[in-house]
Amino acid sequence: MGLNTATFSQRRRILRQKVEGGAILILSATYVPRNYPAEVYPFHQDSTFRYYTGLNDLADAALLISEDGTETLFCTTPDPDDVIWTGPVPTNEELAAMAGIAHAADMSKLAASLTQHTLFVKPYDGHLAIRLSTLLGLSVTALAHHESVVLRRAIIDQRNHKTADEIAETEEAIGVTKLMLAAAETMNREGVREADVLAALMGPAIARERAQAFEPIVTVHGETLHNRGYASTLTKGRMLVIDCGAESPNGYCADLTRSFAVANVWDDRQKAVYEAVALAQKAGIAETARRGASQYDVHIAACRALAGALADMGLMRGDLDEAVKAGAHALFMPHGIGHMLGLDAHDMENLGDDVGYAPGTSRSTQFGLNALRLARTLEPGFILTVEPGCYFIPELIDRWKAQRHLEAFICYDEVEKFRNFGGIRIEDDVLITDTGSRVLG
Amino acid sequence: MGLNTATFSQRRRILRQKVEGGAILILSATYVPRNYPAEVYPFHQDSTFRYYTGLNDLADAALLISEDGTETLFCTTPDPDDVIWTGPVPTNEELAAMAGIAHAADMSKLAASLTQHTLFVKPYDGHLAIRLSTLLGLSVTALAHHESVVLRRAIIDQRNHKTADEIAETEEAIGVTKLMLAAAETMNREGVREADVLAALMGPAIARERAQAFEPIVTVHGETLHNRGYASTLTKGRMLVIDCGAESPNGYCADLTRSFAVANVWDDRQKAVYEAVALAQKAGIAETARRGASQYDVHIAACRALAGALADMGLMRGDLDEAVKAGAHALFMPHGIGHMLGLDAHDMENLGDDVGYAPGTSRSTQFGLNALRLARTLEPGFILTVEPGCYFIPELIDRWKAQRHLEAFICYDEVEKFRNFGGIRIEDDVLITDTGSRVLG
Numbered sequence: 001m002g003l004n005t006a007t008f009s010q011r012r013r014i015l016r017q018k019v020e021g022g023a024i025l026i027l028s029a030t031y032v033p034r035n036y037p038a039e040v041y042p043f044h045q046d047s048t049f050r051y052y053t054g055l056n057d058l059a060d061a062a063l064l065i066s067e068d069g070t071e072t073l074f075c076t077t078p079d080p081d082d083v084i085w086t087g088p089v090p091t092n093e094e095l096a097a098m099a100g101i102a103h104a105a106d107m108s109k110l111a112a113s114l115t116q117h118t119l120f121v122k123p124y125d126g127h128l129a130i131r132l133s134t135l136l137g138l139s140v141t142a143l144a145h146h147e148s149v150v151l152r153r154a155i156i157d158q159r160n161h162k163t164a165d166e167i168a169e170t171e172e173a174i175g176v177t178k179l180m181l182a183a184a185e186t187m188n189r190e191g192v193r194e195a196d197v198l199a200a201l202m203g204p205a206i207a208r209e210r211a212q213a214f215e216p217i218v219t220v221h222g223e224t225l226h227n228r229g230y231a232s233t234l235t236k237g238r239m240l241v242i243d244c245g246a247e248s249p250n251g252y253c254a255d256l257t258r259s260f261a262v263a264n265v266w267d268d269r270q271k272a273v274y275e276a277v278a279l280a281q282k283a284g285i286a287e288t289a290r291r292g293a294s295q296y297d298v299h300i301a302a303c304r305a306l307a308g309a310l311a312d313m314g315l316m317r318g319d320l321d322e323a324v325k326a327g328a329h330a331l332f333m334p335h336g337i338g339h340m341l342g343l344d345a346h347d348m349e350n351l352g353d354d355v356g357y358a359p360g361t362s363r364s365t366q367f368g369l370n371a372l373r374l375a376r377t378l379e380p381g382f383i384l385t386v387e388p389g390c391y392f393i394p395e396l397i398d399r400w401k402a403q404r405h406l407e408a409f410i411c412y413d414e415v416e417k418f419r420n421f422g423g424i425r426i427e428d429d430v431l432i433t434d435t436g437s438r439v440l441g
Numbered sequence: 442m443g444l445n446t447a448t449f450s451q452r453r454r455i456l457r458q459k460v461e462g463g464a465i466l467i468l469s470a471t472y473v474p475r476n477y478p479a480e481v482y483p484f485h486q487d488s489t490f491r492y493y494t495g496l497n498d499l500a501d502a503a504l505l506i507s508e509d510g511t512e513t514l515f516c517t518t519p520d521p522d523d524v525i526w527t528g529p530v531p532t533n534e535e536l537a538a539m540a541g542i543a544h545a546a547d548m549s550k551l552a553a554s555l556t557q558h559t560l561f562v563k564p565y566d567g568h569l570a571i572r573l574s575t576l577l578g579l580s581v582t583a584l585a586h587h588e589s590v591v592l593r594r595a596i597i598d599q600r601n602h603k604t605a606d607e608i609a610e611t612e613e614a615i616g617v618t619k620l621m622l623a624a625a626e627t628m629n630r631e632g633v634r635e636a637d638v639l640a641a642l643m644g645p646a647i648a649r650e651r652a653q654a655f656e657p658i659v660t661v662h663g664e665t666l667h668n669r670g671y672a673s674t675l676t677k678g679r680m681l682v683i684d685c686g687a688e689s690p691n692g693y694c695a696d697l698t699r700s701f702a703v704a705n706v707w708d709d710r711q712k713a714v715y716e717a718v719a720l721a722q723k724a725g726i727a728e729t730a731r732r733g734a735s736q737y738d739v740h741i742a743a744c745r746a747l748a749g750a751l752a753d754m755g756l757m758r759g760d761l762d763e764a765v766k767a768g769a770h771a772l773f774m775p776h777g778i779g780h781m782l783g784l785d786a787h788d789m790e791n792l793g794d795d796v797g798y799a800p801g802t803s804r805s806t807q808f809g810l811n812a813l814r815l816a817r818t819l820e821p822g823f824i825l826t827v828e829p830g831c832y833f834i835p836e837l838i839d840r841w842k843a844q845r846h847l848e849a850f851i852c853y854d855e856v857e858k859f860r861n862f863g864g865i866r867i868e869d870d871v872l873i874t875d876t877g878s879r880v881l882g
Contacts, residue, residue, distance in 0.1 A: 126567030
């Protein structure tokens with residue numbers, strides 16, 4: 001049980017069957033220098049390399065699957081003197097065997113094994129781009145034009161459908177993330193700094209050697225959607241928003257958001273907005289269970305529920321179906337309802353919109369909807385987030401109000417009263433099943 | 442007092458006076474993607490850009506100082522819609538004013554301001570290399586040939602000499618690092634995992650929003666000098682080695698190492714090896730205080746003291762001056778005695794060996810001495826580490842013993858008895874003063 005050598009071998013066989021043509025080249029991640037090459041960011045394996053090899057810690061390597069299916073792992077052979085810095089490390093042959101790969105070779109041999117028919121996907125990282133450019137004799141800018149769309153889509157299709165082992169890994173990561181949130185909640189007291197909450201949040205993850213799927217958001221300014229920094233102090237009357245996710249031992253990501261009234265003292269407005277977001281999430285999750293629903297439908301269902309609740313509060317008005325169609329709710333929720341979740345928090349975002357949009361479809365340009373990363377028809381095995389929110393963003397309110405934007409649907413005078421409210425978001429991770437859907441964890 | 446706008450203006454004026462010729466270009470760091478561009482590593486400013494601007498958080502920007510001293514800050518102007526993700530941000534003009542820079546412009550204007558005479562230093566980071574290559578119309582590999590050695594050496598000379606404000610920042614960072622070490626020490630109990638110790642260590646740093654100068658080492662396998670991972674369990678009889686350093690609010694680094702017997706239960710061998718390393722450190726620090734001493738002299742003084750103590754323990758023998766000259770001590774301490782410390786843990790390591798070696802001198806190729814990052818004559822204002830260690834590295838012992846390497850100086854039969862000992866290192870940060878030197882913190 002669990003992810004093992006056979007898993008990775010099978011994944012590679014399936015990929016090779018799906019993709020005709022030249023050899024398939026997949027690079028591992030490199031060490032990324034922080035301010036000089038010997039000081040690197042914590043190593044994070046390339047997700048695609050990880051998916052096909054399970055070699056979570058191997059930098060500066062490459063997998064080559066030839067047209068006839070012969071597999072070779074190319075590794076940077078360590079200098080014998082490196083043992084004083086790194087301790088004993090596996091040989092290239094041992095590394096290949098761990099992944100079920102028949103052949104091993106030194107990275108210096110890789111360039112000679114490549115041809116102009118070698119299939120690859122465009123790297124997202126500058127260091128990988130420089131490496132691939134050197135290997136292939138192409139300029140960095142030319143890489144995009146030579147990538148294999150067939151390979152990219154085959155990887156996406158395979159990785160989009162999670163197996164039982166991958167689901168178990170995701171649930172394990174969610175379990176650790178809930179421990180993190182519980183530790184953070186103990187610090188939800190007036191006068192505590194966001195950074196203190198973060199320290200508590202990180203404890204259970206560090207003690208389990210867990211990477212974070214993304215930099216945690218811990219903020220009393222939820223209205224700034226990707227707030228960086230943890231300098232504010234928890235004061236009564238504000239909402240504390242925590243959006244975080246641990247990785248499982250094999251790199252599968254959790255992504256949960258919880259919103260708390262500071263010191264757990266809720267006023268009526270906080271209760272009402274929280275209820276509105278909870279209703280929106282319920283409607284979204286219900287829609288994920290409908291056979292044939294797309295994540296676009298999930299988005300609209302959640303936004304429609306949010307708009308209904310906001311109308312009950314006197315913040316929106318008019319025909320709410322029309323309001324949602326026009327994007328009026330995006331004043332309050334200017335982001336998408338969720339994204340694919342897997343070895344990346346935004347799974348395979350480096351591979352582009354083919355992950356979330358079926359070939360031939362593309363993103364809307366409407367404000368709010370243009371941030372919807374996933375819209376395609378849901379299929380069993382997809383794991384995705386459902387994360388509605390409601391935010392009062394002063395700059396956005398001012399801009400829309402000055403333009404009298406969609407004023408048929410928005411009660412600006414009432415909205416004005418919430419301009420210092422902050423924001424609320426609730427997020428869970430949902431698996432699409434053969435019979436419906438299931439909230440994980 | 443403290444680092445302020447006037448500080449950064451003055452630093453730029455001094456640099457411009459030192460470097461004749463074309464305009465000086467200094468790029469800020471970019472956001473570095475982890476597994477896709479929207480998910481980045483915690484932002485870490487380029488140290489040289491930080492030194493000359495104080496703009497700790499500004500990504501994707503550039504400082505240009507024209508030949509006549511006119512200064513312009515080029516920034517990536519945010520999309521107005523970004524306010525929902527980032528909250529309100531300063532304008533380009535406000536950012537320039539914070540650094541005392543007279544002019545501000547959009548990054549799109551930068552390329553037109555550059556000529557083939559623009560002076561720059563070679564980037565250490567792939568993303569910066571691609572950016573600079575595009576800006577200058579040079580290939581990535583050509584950048585190294587076009588960098589300005591005069592500019593590089595002027596930056597090194599200026600940054601190598603720390604001012605009172607920089608010393609105060611370093612001491613502040615050392616203060617936080619000592620809080621981290623104290624928190625870690627409370628976890629020094631049998632049966633605790635290294636990762637648990639790490640979680641305790643990180644608490645005080647996270648709660649103060651402090652970046653780490655480098656990934657902390659927390660290990661009961663000190664014999665692996667740059668041990669990554671925290672999976673081992675603390676067991677009695679082992680040494681726990683912790684090497685870590687917080688950054689100050691403006692990015693100045695601390696770098697301390699402490700070694701503890703697990704559960705604070707010391708056996709005779711641990712006491713003896715610890716004493717040997719402490720003696721070596723004392724000898725090294727004493728040498729830093731000698732006017733005209735070089736860090737090479739500091740290295741040799743520490744190694745000689747270590748060799749003396751190891752001879753007393755029966756591990757080394759013969760003429761110990763000759764032993765150190767031949768590099769026999771490097772079986773036990775295969776690294777250098779220390780490095781420059783500043784805005785980087787290995788200060789300006791990205792700028793190469795000119796930092797630690799005077800022009801015209803270069804590193805030894807002798808094993809051990811080839812890892813000495815700093816050898817030049819010490820000058821007032823230098824901050825450097827003094828970090829002797831003593832390690833029993835089984836692979837290295839086996840290799841040397843099989844070759845009967847330097848057996849006139851090494852008692853391999855006695856060394857063999859220590860092969861499972863692990864390692865010990867003690868590290869402090871030392872300021873060279875007008876009258877001698879001072880251990881900081």
